[in-house]
Amino acid sequence: MSEPSLPKTYDSSSVERRWYSCWEEKGYFSPSNHHADLPNYCIMIPPPNVTGSLHMGHAFQDTIMDALIRRRRMQGGQVLWQTGTDHAGIATQMLVERQLEALGTNRHDLGRDAFLERVWTWKRHSGGTIVRQLRRLGASCDWSRERFTMNPDLSFAVREAFVRLYNEGLIYRGKRLVNWDPVLQTAVSDLEVVSEEENGFLWHLRYPLANGSGFLIVATTRPETMLGDTAVAVHPQDERYLHLVGQEVILPLTGRRIPILADEYVDPLFGSGCVKITPAHDFNDYEVGQRHHLPQINIFTPDAHIASNAPEPYQGLDRVAARKRIVADLEQAGLLDKVEPHRLMIPRGDRSKAILEPYLTDQWFVKVAPLAEDAIRVVEEGRIRFIPANWDKTYFEWMRNIQDWCISRQIWWGHRIPVWYGPDGHQFVCNCEEKVYELAAEHYGYEVELIQDPDVLDTWFSSALWPFATLGWPKQTPDLAAFYPTDLLVTGFDIIFFWVARMIMMGLKFMGDVPFKEVYITGLVRDGEGNKMSKSKGNILDPLDIIDGIDLEALVAKRTMDMMQPHLAKKIESATRKEFPQGISPFGTDALRFTMASLATQGRDVKLDMGRVEGNRNFCNKLWNAARFVLVNTESELCGAHEGERSVLALPDRWILSRLQRVITTLDGAFDRYRFDEVATIVYHFVWGEFCDWYLEWVKPILYGTTIPETEKQVTRRVMLETLETALRLLHPLMPFITEELWQKVAPLVGRGQETIMRASWPRLDESLLDPEAEMEAEFVMRTVTAIRTMRSEMEIPPAKRLPLLAMGEEIFRLQRHETLVMTLARLESWQPLTGEIPQEAITAVLPGLQLFIPLAGVIDLTAESARLEKAIARLDADLARVMGKLANPGFLANAKPDLVATEQAKEHDLREKRLGLVEAAARLQKMKN
RNA sequence: GGGCGGAUAGCUCAGCCGGGAGAGCAUCGGUUUUACAAGCCGAGGGUCACAGGUUCGAUCCCUGUUCCGCCCACCA
16 A cells, blocks of 8 residues: 555645646637537527626536536537627616716716726726636636627627618617616616515596586506696496596696596506506506507606606606605695505616606617517427426417517617618618718718717627627638537526527527527525525625635625615624624535536525535545545556456446446436436435445455455456546536546546546446346345444444354355455454354344344343334334235235236235344343343 | 416425335434544434325325415506
8 A cells, every 4th residue: 555645635726726727728628529420519608797796696507507518528529618798788887887976977977988998998807707707617618719799790790680680670760668767767678677566655636527517536656647648548338437438637737638538448446447648658558548549748857857848846856756746736736535555566677776667769679579480489399498398388478478679778888779870860770880871872872971879789689699699690600500509508597588588589580590409497596595695685605705715704794895785784794694603614616516516406496505515525525535545555556457357356346337337327317307416416326325335345355355366456456446537537527626636646547548537538338337236246235234233333332343243044145255345344253154043142133034143142231122123123013014905905916017016025025024033033032031 | 367386304405107205414322443533333303285086005196275486467
């Protein structure tokens, strides 16, 4: 045995940094056909926000993607994990605007160009954070092809897509009621609205009838919009009001006369049954207005103050003040009937959290219905498959009710809409600014000044092109030919509409094919209590803090820094101190990744369990030490010829090789079904529960046995190495760093030394190594050893004490055959077949075909032993009752499968035999005591 | 209002095309046995939410109920 060449514990930090930079420098992440001619494989990363930072959701999804990519790379074929970042229009602009605010200025003071320069500076400054963090996760994406959604080539793709859709009439400009964010002062799409129920009021207002015969009472949650009312509506069948339809009311505070009309939209049972109609400020009223050709009166300025077309006293008031004033004025005029508390849905911007206004503006839209048709069909036909499958319901539901997509944003950071207006307002649409002037000159017959549309496109417009724009589209590049359609998309359910659906539509439109064949939908990563992680809750965990560790004070500081609501800081601090009293230990990337995989069960959110991370850190250490053991026993020894000589394999070798084959098979199955939890469990159990717990222990008597021939030792050394080396390859997709580190030392000893485990081949089943007989024999040994250990433990015999063993039964020949293994692991002093009488004073265990006795006269606590036996008998009785009940049931015998009946019968036999043995043992003890 | 998911050991979760209930962590007991105390050995712990139905047999299939979560939706 040589000196250990590895330290006693695995130190993740030094290993990780070393290997990642090595991999990247050597270009191992780029596609290369280093094995067989397998089909190409490609995954597009969901591009993270360029100014963002890594969160648990990334760690989760990127682990899954990287595991799949690494496995495919080992299997062979050209493998590309396309990476990059997204400019995230509104989010990034808000971030920079907040910085400006802190400096006491704003984007309007700066002007558009200077502002954009500032955003670019910020992007250059912070844009590296997330990609550095991705590297820390071990993500093997191809950095040489990294893209940013505002790179010139991607911007060109965006303009090209816009032009093509425009020319087909699938993009149009129009004045519509849109969701308007008065704080950001931009339109947003329907998807960017989050509505939540909040407390409000229902105001009942009196609108005087024009003929002076009384009032009509209308109920509203937004009294301030009454300034823009252009009608009052009732239900067509509502007896109460039918006679008034066609008449007019006088709109209070304005004096305008507006009609009373009948429309199905009105629910006669709600409120008073009369609805004020404000077409410019409510989506339903807008529809009603369209049906009845009502005028649209916009009473708000873009920042939601009352506009100058409203009565003078209200002009310039913001929404809240206007409401107060109007309600007060109505009350004073005796026009306020009553006010009731009311729960209602308040729409807010998902970024700004500001209350949105339905607002009448000119915007650009994509006409989606024609695109949606094909996008629905490809999922129906199975050309795109969701995993788990039930997400297709969500997809269909949205796609079948899809509304036109508002793509223009009144912000500055983003892709400028490639439309220019001539002096007469004529639209020129072009993918290139130089060319547009030629177009205009051609159109007018002379050169003109053009003004480009000031708006930018919704970020998701460029994201929708990601799967092909990153590969070179609209140019027909080799990459595009090689990797489109991509194979798999891994993403969260929260962006199925935002992103997945739109990629499908755009991919089909521009590439004529699906952008990916499968979509693996992950759940959300939640904290230990199951809460959504958010900055304001202060329960965010930075994946890097789990990898590198963080002390409590730093964690508290991190969680309470830069808070939007500073009053929550105290609560967050105490919760953090309670949850992580010691801070977080450095667990390493591999442990985090392994945990992510093991939590990745289908169709569920995952709660991050730090205990699990710790357990997997321990698993890394276990693997490390197993390798240490193997290396110590092989590095300066002879380790047999290639493949070993199978004819002389010892039982442990035959067993572990056979088990390894089964692991390869089940692991492949789990990978193919995207069951990463199973992948983790299978390999964890094999390495720890079989390789370490049994095999390495069994191997010791062979390696250290003085009577074992050297040739046999060499074979075992060889098998030990081969098994470990294969296990490292199997583990590599989930634990890239530790496996590389160990593989570099282990692989050369079996002649597999190459540059990197990343390009080693993925293990394949070798059927010739399957050995059911060896598995049976090994199970016998394990059963026997465990039985003896249990006796020892239950009878409180010190583990160090070497025990004598007597045995009888028809399986005794197996015991004979594997006596060294059993004796070593059960720490026996001796064993022999029982020939004479069963010793009265002995501990007894009964196994199928084998009775074991540990005769220890004078040492055994007889009372304890008989209690132990009674308990075991009681248990057997319960099992026996169940089996016998089943076998006594004619229905069971008639209907159950024959082999099941046979199994049950065998079970009954075993149970009876076991019971008999124990009952006899109990009787002997009883005799002793008397 | 519509749709989806969940309820299994103290905790976090697997399992179930119907036939002996599993893992990790936690707990308890033993243990410095020559890779590993981040270890080793052993043990305890569950009317599989509730009520019906189908079946020889249900944690699993069907129906209903309760509770929890999410998504979508125009009730002023």
